[in-house]
Amino acid sequence: MGRYVIRRLLQMIPVFIGTTFIIFTMVHALGDPVAALFGDKAPDPAVAAQIRQQLGLDNPLIVQYGDYMKGIFTGDLGTTFSGQPVTELLKTAYPTTLKLTVVAFTFEVIIGIGLGVLSGMRRGHLADTGVMVMTLIVISIPTFVIGYVLQYLFGVKWGLADATVPEGAPIQSLLLPGFVLASVSLAYVARLTRTTIAENSKADYVRTAVAKGLPRRRVVTHHLLRNSLIPVITFLGTDLGALMGGALVTERIFNIHGVGYYLYQGIVHQSTSTVVGFVTVLVIVFLLANLLVDLLYAVLDPRIRYA
Amino acid sequence: MRGATQAKFAAGAIAIALAATACSTSSNSSSGSGSNANGVVTAWWGDPQNPLIPTDTNEVNGGAVLNMIFEGLQHYNPKTGVAELANAQSITTTDQQHFTITLKPGWKFSDGTPVTASSYVDAWNWGAYLPHAQNNTDPFFTSIQGYDAVHPATGSPTATTMSGLKVVNDTTFTVALTQKFSLWPDTLGYSAFYPLPQSFFKNPTAWEAHPVGNGPYVIKSWTKGTGMSLTPNSTYSGNYKPKNGGINLKVYTDPNAAYADLQAGNLDIDNGLSTTALKTVQSDLNGRYLNEPAGINQTISFPLNQPQWNTAGAKLVREGLSMAIDRPTITKVIFQNTRTPATDWTSPVLGAEGGFSSTLCGDVCTYNPTKAKQLIQQGGGIPGGQLTISYNADGPHKEWVDAVCNSINNALGNTNACVGKPVGTFAQFRNQIQSKQMTSAFRTGWQMDYPLIQDFLQPLFYTNAASNDSHYSNPQFDSLVNQANAASTKATAVSDFQSAEKLLVTDLPSIPLWYQNGTVGWSSNVSNVSLDVFSVPVYTNITVNK
Numbered sequence: 026m027g028r029y030v031i032r033r034l035l036q037m038i039p040v041f042i043g044t045t046f047i048i049f050t051m052v053h054a055l056g057d058p059v060a061a062l063f064g065d066k067a068p069d070p071a072v073a074a075q076i077r078q079q080l081g082l083d084n085p086l087i088v089q090y091g092d093y094m095k096g097i098f099t100g101d102l103g104t105t106f107s108g109q110p111v112t113e114l115l116k117t118a119y120p121t122t123l124k125l126t127v128v129a130f131t132f133e134v135i136i137g138i139g140l141g142v143l144s145g146m147r148r149g150h151l152a153d154t155g156v157m158v159m160t161l162i163v164i165s166i167p168t169f170v171i172g173y174v175l176q177y178l179f180g181v182k183w184g185l186a187d188a189t190v191p192e193g194a195p196i197q198s199l200l201l202p203g204f205v206l207a208s209v210s211l212a213y214v215a216r217l218t219r220t221t222i223a224e225n226s227k228a229d230y231v232r233t234a235v236a237k238g239l240p241r242r243r244v245v246t247h248h249l250l251r252n253s254l255i256p257v258i259t260f261l262g263t264d265l266g267a268l269m270g271g272a273l274v275t276e277r278i279f280n281i282h283g284v285g286y287y288l289y290q291g292i293v294h295q296s297t298s299t300v301v302g303f304v305t306v307l308v309i310v311f312l313l314a315n316l317l318v319d320l321l322y323a324v325l326d327p328r329i330r331y332a
Numbered sequence: 333m334r335g336a337t338q339a340k341f342a343a344g345a346i347a348i349a350l351a352a353t354a355c356s357t358s359s360n361s362s363s364g365s366g367s368n369a370n371g372v373v374t375a376w377w378g379d380p381q382n383p384l385i386p387t388d389t390n391e392v393n394g395g396a397v398l399n400m401i402f403e404g405l406q407h408y409n410p411k412t413g414v415a416e417l418a419n420a421q422s423i424t425t426t427d428q429q430h431f432t433i434t435l436k437p438g439w440k441f442s443d444g445t446p447v448t449a450s451s452y453v454d455a456w457n458w459g460a461y462l463p464h465a466q467n468n469t470d471p472f473f474t475s476i477q478g479y480d481a482v483h484p485a486t487g488s489p490t491a492t493t494m495s496g497l498k499v500v501n502d503t504t505f506t507v508a509l510t511q512k513f514s515l516w517p518d519t520l521g522y523s524a525f526y527p528l529p530q531s532f533f534k535n536p537t538a539w540e541a542h543p544v545g546n547g548p549y550v551i552k553s554w555t556k557g558t559g560m561s562l563t564p565n566s567t568y569s570g571n572y573k574p575k576n577g578g579i580n581l582k583v584y585t586d587p588n589a590a591y592a593d594l595q596a597g598n599l600d601i602d603n604g605l606s607t608t609a610l611k612t613v614q615s616d617l618n619g620r621y622l623n624e625p626a627g628i629n630q631t632i633s634f635p636l637n638q639p640q641w642n643t644a645g646a647k648l649v650r651e652g653l654s655m656a657i658d659r660p661t662i663t664k665v666i667f668q669n670t671r672t673p674a675t676d677w678t679s680p681v682l683g684a685e686g687g688f689s690s691t692l693c694g695d696v697c698t699y700n701p702t703k704a705k706q707l708i709q710q711g712g713g714i715p716g717g718q719l720t721i722s723y724n725a726d727g728p729h730k731e732w733v734d735a736v737c738n739s740i741n742n743a744l745g746n747t748n749a750c751v752g753k754p755v756g757t758f759a760q761f762r763n764q765i766q767s768k769q770m771t772s773a774f775r776t777g778w779q780m781d782y783p784l785i786q787d788f789l790q791p792l793f794y795t796n797a798a799s800n801d802s803h804y805s806n807p808q809f810d811s812l813v814n815q816a817n818a819a820s821t822k823a824t825a826v827s828d829f830q831s832a833e834k835l836l837v838t839d840l841p842s843i844p845l846w847y848q849n850g851t852v853g854w855s856s857n858v859s860n861v862s863l864d865v866f867s868v869p870v871y872t873n874i875t876v877n878k
Contacts, residue, residue, distance in 0.1 A: 060759045062381065062467055063390065071485050075465040108383050108540055109556055117557065173588070181595045188596035189589050192558050192582075280589040282558050289585060290557070294381055 026323070029331035030316070037312045041305075042094075048304045049090050049297070058082070058295035062106060093301065102305070103298030105291070111302035114287050118303075121194045122283035125276075126268040128196065128203030129210075133264070137211040138257065141218020142250070148223055156219070160212035172205045172278040189280035202279040206272045210264050217260055221253035228252075255325055262318030266311040370577035371876025373858055375601035375869065376590050377581035379557050383540045386526040387459025387466040396868050398523045400562055400579065401442075401545035403570045405433060405452070406521035410873065413627075413681050413783035413865035415518040418570050419447060419527070419546070421503075423517040428818050431517065435503040440567045441529040442550040449505035451527035457482065457493040458533065459524065471781065471791060471798070472524040475516065477508040512818040514825045515786050522782045548574050548872050559583050572872045575860070579871050594853060600876075601861060601869050603852040610668045613853055621853045625672045625680040626867035627780035628848035629788070632721060632736070635770040636841055637803040640715035648711030650840040653719065653773075654696050656704035656743035662735045663846050670851060673697070674844035677836055678788040679780060681865040687785030687826045687833075696837055697844055701743035708744065715772075718748060722774035724761035725754035729775055736845070765801050776801050776842060783865045785829045789813065793832075793841060804841035 059073045059082065077083045081092060096103060102111035140160075144153040163171070179201055180188030187198040225231060226249060234244045269284070276285035284303060291299030323329045380394035386402065389395055407418035417423070421434040439447040459466045460473040462483045473479050477496030482489045496508035509516060519525070527546065532539040543551055548570065549562040563578040582599065584590040587606035593599040595616060605613060613621050634650060636642050659673035672680065676692040695703075708714065721737060723729040730752060737750035753772075755761040764770055778799070780787050790813055791797050795805040809832050816828030836842075850867025860875045 057759055069467065069470045071462055071483060072465050072467050072469070075462055076467075079465060106381060107379075107556070108537070114557065117555075176589075176592055181592050184596065188592040188598060189584075191598075192555065277586040278589055280584050280586065280593070282583070286585055287557065290379060 026331050030320070033316050033319070037309075040312060041308060044308045045094070045301065045305050046090060048301050049093065050086065052295075052297045052300050053086060058106075058297060093298075097305065102302035105296050105299050106294060111298050114299065115302065115306060118282065118284045118287045119306075121281060122269060122276075122285070124194055124196065125199050125203055125206065125272070125281060125283060126265070128199045129207040129268055129272075130261075130265060132204055132207035133211045133214055133261065136207075137214030138218050138254075140211075140215040141257075142222055142245070144215070145219040145222025145226070145253075146245070153219070156215060160215050163208050163212040168205065168209060168272075169274050169278060171208055172202075172275055175201060175205055176278060192282075194281060194283075199281075202275050202281060205278070206268065206275045210260075210267075214257060214260060217257050218253065221256055222249060225249055225253045251325060255322060258321050258325065259318055262314050262321070266307075266314040269307070269310045269314070366878045367575070367859065367875035368577070368878050369575070371858075372578045372580055373576050373600045373871070373874050373876060374580045374582055374598070375871070376594075376599060376604045377559065377583050378585075378604065379583050382467065384543045385459075385466065385532075385536075385540065386455070386523045386528070387464075387468050387472075389523060390468040392866075392868065395523055395866070396871075397543075397551075397560065397562075397581070398526065398545075399868065400547055400549040400871055401543060401551060401565075402523065402526040402547040403545075403568070403572075404521055404523070404526050405435075406518065407570065407572065408521045408783055408865055410862060410864040410870040412683055413686060414683070415521045415783075416571075418521070420520070423520070425517075428512040428514040428516075428820065429509050431507045431509070432500075433505055433507065436569070437503055439546060439569045441544055441546045442565050442567055443529060443531060443544045444567065445529050445531070446502075447527055447529075447546050448502045449499045450502075451529065452525070453493075453497045453499050453505050454533060455526065455528035456497060458528070460494055461492055462489045468524050472519065472522060475509045475511070475513055477510055479510075512814070513786075514817050514819045515784050515822065518784055518822070519782045519787075548572050549579065552578070557583060574872045575875050576871075577876070579874075591853075594855060597855055597857070600855045600858045601852065601874065602854070603850070603863070603867070603869055605851050605853055607668065609853070610670060610851065613851075617853050618856075620856065620861075621851070622861065622863060623670060623849050623851045624863060625847040626850040626863075627679045627681045627783060627865055628777065628867075629674055629677070629679055630671070630775070630777045630845045630848065631674075631677070631842040632773050632845060633776040633802040633842040634773050634840075635768070635802060636805075637768050638715075638771055643712075645711040646715055647838070647840060648707045649714055650843065651696055652704040652707030652711065653714075653740060654704075654840065654843040655698065655700045655707065656740040657736055657843070657845065658699045658739045659697070659846055660699070662732060662739065666732050666735050667846075670849045671846035672849060674846050677792075677833055677842070677844055678785050679783075679847050681780075682783055682785055682788075685826070686783060687830055689830065689833075692830070692833060693837055693844055696840070699739075704740075704743045705745070714749060718772075719750040720753040720772040721750065722753045722755055722761065722764070722770060722772070724756075724758040724775075726757050730754065733775065768803065774801075777848075785826055785833070786813075786816070789829055789833055793836065802841040804839065806835055806839060809835045809839075 059076050060068055081089055104110050140156045144156040147153050176188055179186040186201045190198045190202060231244060231249055234248045273285040273289055276283050287299060288303045323331060378393040381391055382388045382394060384394055384397055386398055389398055403418050405418060405420035406415040409416055419435055419439055421436045423431055423433050425431045435449060441447060456473060458464060460469050460479055460482050469483060476494050478491065478494035481491040482494055499505045529544050531544060548565055548568050550565045552561045552563045554560045560581045564574040587604045588608065590599060590602050590604055591606065591609040594602040634641050663669060663671040663673055675697055676689045678688050680688050682688040721733050723733050733752040737752055740750040741747050755764060765774060778788065778792060791799045793800060793804050793809060794813055795810050812828055812832035816825045819825035819828055850863045852861060852863055852869055854861045858874050858876055860873050862870045862873060864870050
């Protein structure tokens, strides 16, 4: 197990270098960030040259990348054009996104798995059909439509919730955006759970468990669910990474100042350091989330051993 | 915006579907008479792109804050746009080139230090100095003597201060310009000319985190990327004392989110209305909405450097093209009336006194398809047989360029007379203009730096001027501009500029299309909302209802 983890951690290094380099190159391909500073006006060539020199933008790309990587290992992710260190932005953005992720993830796990178990156990019944139709609808509507509709109804028309998330992002105002963010994944989780539950409920070990007289609740939680959740956990794990990546769409609709917001802001201002800094952290989050998922397999399924 | 439109539509459809539940809208309009002097106004904001240094801020979000926390030598009247003396007691000159500026005594920055002549001179020198890489120096400081030494086009600066600026005493300084510029004092209301306190020069980074100025408001707290809270400045000595208890600026990235907040009553002032919102704003807000021309105009320019466009016949063709454009219909259908058909090359914000004219362009800017066709034929047809209108595809221009082309095609009865020609990015587009690669028409727009007729003409049409994109050159125009700049009164200067502008009607280096409007919507919580000539809400005047 320990060796496995170390091997996985070592594998992360080339992945990390590769992804940051690709992102770095892509942001540069977007165009001249200095021209963007001048808005609709033609840049003053002398000032533009000065800014390029100060930011090291006149060096070849590979040198710039080298400088950037050097910075990363000393904890310096660069500064934005308005002079804010990117690490400071990360510090303000991540707690908000983390809160939103927790809310959305809770919805996903509780409602998603709950509905999945319900419909999996009652295949062909009304509840099953209902869940299937509902999830199909949710999957087929784009997130931004669900977001705007719920925002309009709950926030503007009925005034039941905050239309947008106020400063500091209190949990109760994150319920609506969290639900919107979770909605599509929730539907997938429900469907995935339903399928595996349906398959496994006919498995031999479930029959045995029932035959030896175990209470139904124990059969479901300890035998059926534990075995059925492996594919669901895989999905949830990658989804956790996606949620942490900041939901660009949801964060814009509800004006949440999280990772997606700063990333978007960075792209609009063509601020290389913001974009690369956030994506770098995201890459790490994704890699760790995947490792966590792989390790969870072993916990859920004793047959899986890592060496 | 297309996504947003769909969302609105879906919202409507679902609302109808749910009508059975019959939930009534709660109205929270409690507009009583009188106002609450301590009431705080919540206003829409975007994250400023650059540090809030006056010489580094050239976009509207940073500019809005600078105008609240600073007061310069002059202040543009929020209604008329006329420059009025603010921190300056007097600005005098005998030759329209050397100016003596005297400050009103007793003015203070909000940290208690006095505003002196050095506060201005040092701030301007600091901003103009090339190694500080400030991006808002041109054209504001370029006319001051010694600018070239601190800000050379290439190479390193040879001086740290501009030789044209001299401090006489604590309240007086003199400015020498490179040439006569009669309206120069009226440029001094612009944010690039604001003074800076001593604390800035000691530690610019610390100042940037907590900017200190001499304006009607002080920054109470600022969470970068989220919002800013401003309260009235007790040491402010100007005429624009706040009529509210403060302003809370709230950063939005999506205009629709701001609009939802406005409707839900969480936002008082929204001057970032999206095109989607503009369609329904009148009824949504019960008329609490303002839509008026801003100091921005849109034109179509022609490459007069190309021989085929620089003939007498081509002049007639340009006149015909101008008459072939149905401005009122395009502004109404494409822009939901957030553009106003143009009647000259300036902007209505200048007012008649400032040089705006509703008749100057006259018939040339009036839709007349019959005359248009006739003029174009008389002029020998469109050079090259087809007109292309270039535009940058990364901006919202395709729709109106196509509409303009349709209008021209309909007038000429030829579906191929005019086509739009997208250019990838704005940078590429500017590049093609500057390197004289344009062979046919292209879109141009101008946002004024200060509300002066000079700013709409000289940078754009004077021979070899910085933004003379059509490469227009007319000695008569140049001499009238020089004459205006040497004029001893403002009225003469304005009328000389207008005489110069009249030459544009016959020469038509560019065709005026329309003026861009500024829009603002507000909640039932506040009153006295208006937009200044830069289309920024006049925050000091807003009152909170009791």
